Amino acid sequence: MLGTASQTPTRSRHHNGYFVRWDTEGLLFDPGEGTQRQLLMAGVSPWAITRILLTHLHGDHCLGLPGVVQRMSLERVAHQVDLVFPRSGLPFVDRLLHASVFDDCTDLVRRPVAGPGTVVDPPPFTIVARRLEHRPETFGYRVEEPAGRTILRRRLDELGLEGPAIGELQRGTAVRVGTRMVSLDEVSVERPGQVLAFVMDTALCDAAFELAAGADLLVCEATFADADAALAAEFNHMTASQAGRLAAESGARRLVVTHFSQRYPDPEVLASEARLLHPDVVVARELLRVPVPPRRAGGRDRAVGAVQR
Amino acid sequence: MLGTASQTPTRSRHHNGYFVRWDTEGLLFDPGEGTQRQLLMAGVSPWAITRILLTHLHGDHCLGLPGVVQRMSLERVAHQVDLVFPRSGLPFVDRLLHASVFDDCTDLVRRPVAGPGTVVDPPPFTIVARRLEHRPETFGYRVEEPAGRTILRRRLDELGLEGPAIGELQRGTAVRVGTRMVSLDEVSVERPGQVLAFVMDTALCDAAFELAAGADLLVCEATFADADAALAAEFNHMTASQAGRLAAESGARRLVVTHFSQRYPDPEVLASEARLLHPDVVVARELLRVPVPPRRAGGRDRAVGAVQR
Numbered sequence: 001m002l003g004t005a006s007q008t009p010t011r012s013r014h015h016n017g018y019f020v021r022w023d024t025e026g027l028l029f030d031p032g033e034g035t036q037r038q039l040l041m042a043g044v045s046p047w048a049i050t051r052i053l054l055t056h057l058h059g060d061h062c063l064g065l066p067g068v069v070q071r072m073s074l075e076r077v078a079h080q081v082d083l084v085f086p087r088s089g090l091p092f093v094d095r096l097l098h099a100s101v102f103d104d105c106t107d108l109v110r111r112p113v114a115g116p117g118t119v120v121d122p123p124p125f126t127i128v129a130r131r132l133e134h135r136p137e138t139f140g141y142r143v144e145e146p147a148g149r150t151i152l153r154r155r156l157d158e159l160g161l162e163g164p165a166i167g168e169l170q171r172g173t174a175v176r177v178g179t180r181m182v183s184l185d186e187v188s189v190e191r192p193g194q195v196l197a198f199v200m201d202t203a204l205c206d207a208a209f210e211l212a213a214g215a216d217l218l219v220c221e222a223t224f225a226d227a228d229a230a231l232a233a234e235f236n237h238m239t240a241s242q243a244g245r246l247a248a249e250s251g252a253r254r255l256v257v258t259h260f261s262q263r264y265p266d267p268e269v270l271a272s273e274a275r276l277l278h279p280d281v282v283v284a285r286e287l288l289r290v291p292v293p294p295r296r297a298g299g300r301d302r303a304v305g306a307v308q309r
Numbered sequence: 310m311l312g313t314a315s316q317t318p319t320r321s322r323h324h325n326g327y328f329v330r331w332d333t334e335g336l337l338f339d340p341g342e343g344t345q346r347q348l349l350m351a352g353v354s355p356w357a358i359t360r361i362l363l364t365h366l367h368g369d370h371c372l373g374l375p376g377v378v379q380r381m382s383l384e385r386v387a388h389q390v391d392l393v394f395p396r397s398g399l400p401f402v403d404r405l406l407h408a409s410v411f412d413d414c415t416d417l418v419r420r421p422v423a424g425p426g427t428v429v430d431p432p433p434f435t436i437v438a439r440r441l442e443h444r445p446e447t448f449g450y451r452v453e454e455p456a457g458r459t460i461l462r463r464r465l466d467e468l469g470l471e472g473p474a475i476g477e478l479q480r481g482t483a484v485r486v487g488t489r490m491v492s493l494d495e496v497s498v499e500r501p502g503q504v505l506a507f508v509m510d511t512a513l514c515d516a517a518f519e520l521a522a523g524a525d526l527l528v529c530e531a532t533f534a535d536a537d538a539a540l541a542a543e544f545n546h547m548t549a550s551q552a553g554r555l556a557a558e559s560g561a562r563r564l565v566v567t568h569f570s571q572r573y574p575d576p577e578v579l580a581s582e583a584r585l586l587h588p589d590v591v592v593a594r595e596l597l598r599v600p601v602p603p604r605r606a607g608g609r610d611r612a613v614g615a616v617q618r
Contacts, residue, residue: 008383009346033376034343037318059379059409066408067342070368074317095404099375100368101445136410 002031002038004267004284006201006223006237006259007060014038014286015060016259018219020143020196023124025050027143028068029198029219035064036071042287046072051082051120053127055200056138057089066099073106080107084119084127086137087112113139116207125193130211132202134236140202142211145193155187192296197252200259203233204242212250217292219284220246222257222270240270244277253293258284311340311347313576313593315510315532315546315568316369323347323595324369325568327528329452329505332433334359336452337377338507338528344373345380351596355381360391360429362436364509365447366398375408382415389416393428393436395446396421422448425516434502439520441511443545449511451520454502464496501605506561509568512542513551521559526601528593529555531566531579549579553586562602567593 002017009015015032019039026048028035039046049072054062062085072081085093090112097108113119119127119141126146129139151169156162159182165175169188174181197211200221212218222240224232232239238246240257247255255278260267271283282290311326318324324341328348335357337344348355358381363371371394381390394402399421406417422428428436428450435455438448460478465471468491474484478497483490506520509530521527531549533541541548547555549566556564564587569576580592591599 008380009349011350014346033345033373036342037323040318041320057410059375059411062409063375063379064342066368066372070372071317089410092407092409095408098401099404099408100371100401101366101398102368 001256001258001284001286001288001290002035002042004258004260004286005032005060006221006261007058008262009034010262010265012265012286013260013262015064016200017064018198018258019044019049021048022143022196025124028052029141030055030061030200031064031068032060033063033067036067038286039068039071046075047077047079049077049081050079051084051127053141053198054083054085054089054093055132055140055198056086056134056136057092058136058201061201062089062092062096065093065096069097069104069106069108070100070102073102073104077106080109082109082111082120084111084113084129084141086139087114088137128211130207132199132207133205134201134203138201140197140199140208140211142198142215143196145195147193148191149184149188150191151184151188159187161187194292194295196292199246201237203236204238204246208246209250212246212252214250215252216296217254217256217290218247218250218252219256219258221259222274223259223261225264225270226273228261228263240273241277244274244281247274247278247281252278254280254282254290256282256284256290310565310567310593310595310597310599311344311351313567313569313595314341314369315530315570316367317571318343319571319574321574321595322569322571324373325509326373327507327567328353328358330357331452331505334433337361338450339364339370339509340373340377341369342372342376345376347595348377348380355384356386356388358386358390359388360393360436362450362507363392363394363398363402364441364449364507365395365443365445366401367445367510370510371398371401371405374402374405378406378413378415378417379409379411382411382413386415389418391418391420391429393420393422393438393450395448396423397446437520439516441508441516442514443510443512447510449506449508449517449520451507451524452505454504456502457500458493458497459500460493460497468496470496503601503604505601508555510546512545513547513555517555518559521555521561523559524561525605526563526565526599527556527559527561528565528567530568531583532568532570534573534579535582537570537572549582550586553583553590556583556587556590561587563589563591563599565591565593565599 003014005013016030017035018029020027128142132138195215197215220243222243223237312323314322325339326344327338329336437451441447504524506524529552531552532546583590
C-alpha cells in the first residue's frame with residue numbers, strides 16, 4: 001500500500017499507489033503523485049515492476065506515472081513492462097509519458113483497454129477488465145491465476161512412483177506403472193488459482209461483483225462513510241458499507257479498504273462500517289504489506305509439488 | 310523548502326520545491342513530484358501561490374506542476390497565477406497542464422521566457438531571467454524589490470511635520486514648511502530593495518554571478534561535493550564549493566544550498582565545503598523555513614514608515 005488518499009492527500013496519506021508482488025511479477029496499480037518515492041520507502045526496486053495498470057485518468061490515480069517511468073529509465077530497467085489503461089485515456093497517457101525531458105530507454109508496451117474482457121493472458125495469470133461506474137471511463141481489474149494440480153505424496157507412494165517420473169507427471173506426460181499408464185490427474189487434486197480484484201473508482205455496480213467474485217484479495221475503494229452516502233452516490237464512489245457488502249456477497253475472502261476522503265482523519269471509522277458486513281477487513285495504510293490469504297486447500301494430503309496447466 | 314533532492318528522491322529527501330512568501334505574493338519555484346503534498350505539510354494554502362517559476366523541464370523540477378495546478382483548481386483559487394518557464398519547454402508545459410482529467414478553473418497565465426531579460430515587472434518586484442549552463446534550456450531567476458525611501462523621525466521632528474503631511478510625503482507630494490517646500494528626499498534615506506536569486510541547474514557561469522550579485526538570499530544548487538567535481542562538470546551541475554564561491558564573490562548575504570545528489574545521505578558534508586568560502590550557509594532540509602536576512606540599513610535613525618517609488 002503506497003498511498004491511500006482519494007483526490008486530496010493529507011498529512012498522513014499519500015495519493016493512491018498499490019504494488020502487488022505475484023511470483024516473478026510486480027503489478028503497480030494506479031500510481032498517484034509521489035509513487036516513485038513511496039516505492040523507495042517500501043523497498044521496491046523499479047526493476048520489480050512488470051505491469052502498470054491504471055483504472056482511469058483522474059490525477060490521483062495516474063500523476064505518478066511519469067516519475068515511475070522516468071525512474072525505470074534512469075535505472076535502465078531492461079525488461080518489457082505492460083501499461084494497461086482505458087483506451088479513451090490515451091491522449092492523457094501520451095502526455096504523461098512525455099511530461100518532461102528524459103532519455104527514455106524503457107520497453108513500455110501500451111495495452112489500451114477498449115472494453116470489458118481479457119487484457120493480457122500470459123502465464124502466470126490472466127487479467128480481466130470490467131467497466132465501472134465512474135467518469136471518466138474507468139476499468140476495474142481482476143488478476144486470475146489459472147487452476148493447477150497439487151500432487152499427493154500418498155498416491156505416489158501407493159503407486160511406487162519417485163524420481164524422474166514425478167517430473168514427467170508434472171510436465172503432463174503419463175508414466176508407466178507396471179502394465180498401465182498413470183496420468184497426473186490420478187495422483188493429484190485440483191489446486192484453485194488465486195484471484196486478486198482491484199475495484200476503484202466506482203459506484204457499486206454489477207461489474208464490481210463480477211470482478212470480486214470469489215477473490216482471495218479484494219482491494220476496493222471506500223471513499224465515504226455511511227453518513228455521507230449521498231456524496232458517494234453523487235460522485236460515483238462507494239461507501240465502506242458498500243465495500244463490505246461487495247466483499248460479502250461476492251465471496252471475497254479478504255477485503256482491503258482504501259481511497260479515503262480527507263474528511264476522515266482516522267480510516268478505522270470506515271473499516272468498522274465494512275466489518276459489520278465482512279469478517280476480514282484490512283484498512284490500507286501507507287507502506288502496509290497485506291498478504292494474500294493462503295491458497296484454498298485443494299486436497300487434505302501432504303503435497304509434494306504443484307503444477308499449472 | 311519543500312524538497313531538496315536532485316534527480317532521485319531519497320528516504321529523507323523529496324524532489325525539488327521552494328515556496329517564497331514575499332509580502333502579498335507567493336512564489337513557487339520548480340515544483341517537483343510531491344510538491345502538492347509538501348505544500349500541505351508546510352501549511353501553505355494553494356491560495357497563497359501567485360507565481361510559479363520553472364527553471365527547466367527536467368522531471369525533478371516540474372513533475373509536481375500538474376498536482377499543484379489541479380489542487381488550485383479544486384480549491385477554486387480565483388486570482389491570476391503567472392507560470393514562468395523557458396519558452397523551449399512549452400510542449401512539456403502544455404502536457405503537464407493537461408496530464409490528467411480535471412475541471413480546470415484556474416486563471417493561469419503562461420509567461421514563456423524567450424531569452425535573458427525582465428520576465429515580469431509589476432509591483433512589488435521585478436523578476437529577471439538569465440540563461441544558465443544546463444540542458445535542456447534553463448533559466449535562473451532574480452527577484453528584485455525596487456529601492457524605496459525610509460522616512461526619518463528625527464527629520465520630521467526638526468521640521469515640525471506630523472499627521473497628514475507625512476502621508477503626502479509618502480505619496481511623493483512636497484509639503485510646505487514655513488516658506489519653503491520640503492520633499493520626501495529631505496526627510497528620508499534610501500531603503501535598498503531586497504533581492505532573491507534562484508540558481509539551478511547549472512555549471513558555474515557568468516549568468517549565475519549576474520543573478521546572485523548582492524542578493525540578500527541566494528538559493529543555489531550544490532549537487533556534488535568537491536570529490537565529485539568531475540561529475541559536476543560532466544553533467545553541468547555545481548559543487549558546494551562553487552556555490553560558496555558564487556555567494557562570496559557575488560556579495561550574496563545568505564546562501565541556501567540544495568538539490569543534493571542521493572550519494573550524500575548527510576548534506577552537511579556539502580554545506581561544510583560551502584562554509585569554507587561563505588559565512589552564512591543554510592542547508593536546505595524538508596519543511597525548513599529560511600528567513601531572508603533583515604533589510605540592509607538605509608539610515609541609522611528610527612524610521613516611521615517606508616515607501617517604494
